[in-house]
Amino acid sequence: MANAGTGWPVHGSRTVPWQQSGRHGTRADRMLREITVSLPPMIARLDYRPDPTLTVALADAARAVIAVDTDPRGQLGALGGLLLRTESVSSSRIEQVDASMDDYARAVAGIRSNESASSMVAATRALGRMIERAGTSRRIELDDVLDAHRTLMADDPVDARYAGRVRDVQNWISGSDHSPIGAVHVPPPPELVPELLEDLLAFAARDDLDPVAQAAIAHAQFESIHPFTDGNGRIGRALINAVFRRRGLTSRTVVPVASAMLAERDRYFSLVNGYRDGRVDAFVADLARGTRIAAIESRRAADRLAELPGYWRELTRPRAGSAAAKLLDALAEHPILGAEEAQSLTGAPLSSVYTALDRLEADGVIRQVTARQRNRVWGVVDLLAELDDLAARIAAAVRAAE
Template sequence: MSTLVLSEQSLLAVAQADTDAEGHSAALSRFMMHTESVASSKIERITATATDYARALAGNRSNASATSMVAASTALHSLVSGVAERGRFGLDDLLDAHRALMQDDPLERTYAGRLRDTQNWIGGSDHSPRDALHVPPAPERVPALMDDLIVYLNRDDIPVMVQAAIAHAQFESIHAFTDGNGRIGRALVSAALHRRGVTRNAVVPLASGLLARRDDYFAALGAYRRGDPTPLIDLFARSVRAAALCSRESIARIKALPAEWDAELRPRAGSAVAALIPAFYDHPVMSAAEIDRRSGSSEQQTYRAIAQLADRGFIQEITGRKRDRVWVAAELLAELDDLDRRIQAEMLP
């Protein structure tokens, strides 16, 4: 299948998925960003369970990998929303996203939000670029190269998928930061699709598709550096299409959840349960204080509502503590893993 046909099919699939998300964009956008950032982190060998990730979303920093995944989600949101607000890319958008990603990293926070001023490389050893897979440009060239990339990202006369894939590959080749380039580079793709109007309501988690073909992904980046962008454009188109097709199933499931919960629980109008059903839909991870604030009822009524929702399996407590407890919407948490698995399966030969 030609690159052009693959690209057009992927854009059509994204448009259909994005239309499905319309009217539920806040909840679904948050869910899709979580899916994308988790998969993007896994490409960098940063892994954590969905439960650990949920704990980190609630502010628990005991699992460094989960905390890093949450930072990736924050960075993705920062970049997409920043570009959407102005309708164009600026270097500050990338710097702000990198700051959000790395500001709490114990090793890299000194460099958070800063272009690198040292030489780095990909592969080889930690001490020498000998036998490295790629040696990026010297640090003094980085500002000018990034300015050129920003100009390219703001063009509207290039096919969208081609622009997103090449911009990503060029960013990875510049390797503008001391760390976090892969996650920022993949977030850049989501922001590019949004700026061009391909997505309006939700992020398409293409990183799950790239994760399934991780070796092919890195090989395609290598081919780009040797002058052939076609393998990367094809892989991006396939990943975006798989992510969009599988996302439609998740979007349909998630949109149906509030009505299903309401039908099964039959809460009294104005009750704490009636208030918490849409609250957990929009905010699937909440502390006791957040639940109390959103229930609009007395503390006693709120705790009865929590017990009812937990007993029926709609929410589950994930800290195991008696104080500072956190609950998650169980089905939404399960869907996070399920969508990632389905996208990866779609990408298999």
Template structure:
């Protein structure tokens, strides 16, 4: 294995076996279309899928070594402080969520560009691990990937020299603006090339995964950038890294492309099932909240719990738009009494009660949590 900086191939690639890839890409586009079609039937997809969006931040960060769980992130949102050892993890996840939101907002009026990526990276690294590694700036020195403390001679992978990085990033940016290839295959190649270029001193994996739904959205494969792949990539982390490494070690783009397309198919099918469960839960909660409370605020209350599956009583009152604290607290007591929500922290003095919608968290996690 070479211990010199890799020299990335020029895009677009010319030696892929398109006859093998295009039928797979067709299946992947079909799976994405079914998922996207479901999103377009939802009454409020941003609210309904908020837990999936948060879970993407949790899982993409976990690939890079964080340990915080989705439940812990929701608890932190509700003001419940978890273990001190998790605080840094949760800050990184919080940054990821803000950075994704910023990127999605920017895409409304600008293309995916190097300048956009640098601004998103700056927000991702703000005040967390890696904040001393030139946030928002492409590296100007050589980096490498290996076990902590190992010299470059023992590196698993050595990204391109900074002497050619600017040129290769320019080629990569130009490739993003082309529309000659299938959107999913182009996204597969663009993601891998970004990871190979490794243009930042830290945070490359998270930025690269963040780009996946943005690229699919910009190419029209999605009507909104709400498709997240980190659940699959985190579950197959070693295979994911091995395929990326096979590109630089053996020029094996074919296996990488097939892996990525397979990941999109599996994740789209998984997401579709999860969104159906969330939609069904949402519709059932809207009925049952009305039946239990007979309140004009019942619909707003459901939206509040979907936006924040673990929520403090004062925040519930504000998000759901109640006129008085008494009315909001009465509804919370009714919903808790009916078993529709659960109190996870008893209020005391200046510390408010905290409530959760267990079914939603269980769906988002993909396993029973409550």
């Protein structure tokens, strides 16, 4: 059945038997014997043609993304790293996985940190791997999705055994912890997931659709299938940027769309739920708006990155050719570093590197994020701050646009 307003099909449903694997929760949880599961439509060959107003919004979003990715000022390496981290941190925060920037920096450096920080770093690596593969092969394969999920969940204390595996159990969203009673969404039964994923990836492989609309629909469909026991939101949002990369909107950067979603988290969830009722246009329009805003604010981050090396030089005035001067040239692309990495970047003796690091720390360019004397790690003050500042600017712009 299609929604009369858009022609996009409404999810079907089926009643199936249910039994708990143990005896948990309330009596109602324990006595539940059947549940109604959602049946997403097959979308691989569906046509999607937005109305003229939405077509303009989608084109504006695409142009804004391309403008960031083709910035001519030579800071794309630094910008790409900043945007990748911003996207993965915001995507983690949507799932209420959060940590301080110092904890995140320690985890990036491979230093034992709290569980949330380690999870945020895993999300960064998963996103990076999925986007890189989409750019290299110009396809998004199931193995790429499974590899990203394996990277995300490999060290998860609860779901590590399911890392990189499509679920073979029934799952649900919200409601009881012990059964699907009161769930917002009960995804399709596990035996249908492989076919639905194959269909979704065939949809993502098409080149005859607007790329921003395609990314939006692919994400909403992925969330509806919910193919993993955990990590669906973060992998599903990574799929958006993977589609952008596959379609050529980006080649070196990432659009921090999750920061726009995080700004209005409840609305984002509501729009995904609306997709299941055939209300596709609302979600596509919201992603187009969030993408355009995120791209515009990313260009402002590029402006900031272009200014920082000169600012740092004014602040510390290093001697030409010194280890400190060489470090300043490299900091934009290495916002978190230890002494060994700094030595590799400068080619200077370790004693000179430590002198340079101490000087840059005294001048406020870097700060130590480890509370120890051995194996110290420093973060670049302005770049760590920009991770939060960029997400905050995107959030403010999203709310102002309402």
